Amino acid sequence: MKLSRELDAFQDRIGHRFARPDLLVRAMTHASIASDTRPDNQRLEFLGDRVLGLVMAEALMGSDKEAAEGQLAPRFNALVRKETCAEVAREIDLGAVLKLGKSEQVTGGRRKMALLGDAMEALIAAVYRDAGLDAARAMVLRLWGDRVARVESDARDPKTALQEWAQARGMKPPVYAVADRSGPDHAPVFRIRAELADGRGAEGEAPSKRAAEQAAASALLAELDG
Known part of the structure; x- marks a missing residue:
């Protein structure tokens, strides 16, 4: 081939x-x-x-x-x-x-x-x-x-790390919301947005809500570190 x-x-x-x-x-x-x-x-x-x-x-x-x-x-x-x-x-x-x-x-x-x-x-x-x-x-x-x-x-849990980041700066814990859900019922893909109290946020995708929340938290941490 x-x-x-x-x-x-x-x-x-x-x-x-x-x-x-x-x-x-x-x-x-x-x-x-x-x-x-x-x-x-x-x-x-x-x-x-x-x-x-x-x-x-x-x-x-x-x-x-x-x-x-x-x-x-x-x-x-x-x-x-x-x-x-x-x-x-x-x-x-x-x-x-x-x-x-x-x-x-x-x-x-x-x-x-x-x-x-x-x-x-x-x-x-x-x-x-x-x-x-x-x-x-x-x-x-x-x-x-x-x-x-x-x-x-x-290896730190991204959601825990993001919450600690917010608390260290006197901010409320981040909130997570479903931005989109696609794919068939047997293989869904969730897109979750993690957002801080000041409006900064990022999104992540995964086959489960929990994993998508982790991905969103990880993406937001990367932006904050950047």
Whole structure:
């Protein structure tokens, strides 16, 4: 299979060239454009989530040989959560090569956190299926960069951190409101807005309200830190 110019260039961005290009095509194919002859990336996403978990568990245990399970767990969650996967996906411009149906394109699917995070996990599985665990591990650690080293600060719950930020400045706790809900009932996508008393706010998307609130809090913290 010959890849498109965009997907061929994408291989350079991730640092892996596929012996089986069909795996890359499948990893970038969203369910909204899938067909009998064009399978979507959901099965790869399922596998990639597990591969990412193994790689990060190994990395955390190797970076801190004295940490207890109670210390490792929140760090692990911060590294593998959908928001982090989507953040990495944006850094490599994964959205530009996602294959989406018209409805998802019109509603900004290339920027949606859930779609980007899922595709990032599918990409990890595609590399794993193409070249094995060592290749997948190498790509993940390369793309995640210094996140493993600085995960202690990232492991704080974003909603708690945002509330502490507000309280430290004598402000009321932030409020969260549903800005939008899309997708079918079995796979909803919530867009939540987190807002401070002074009007500053940010939005986040996720398959559940709780996760979307966390994403919104994380986005607002990033703006405040900036």
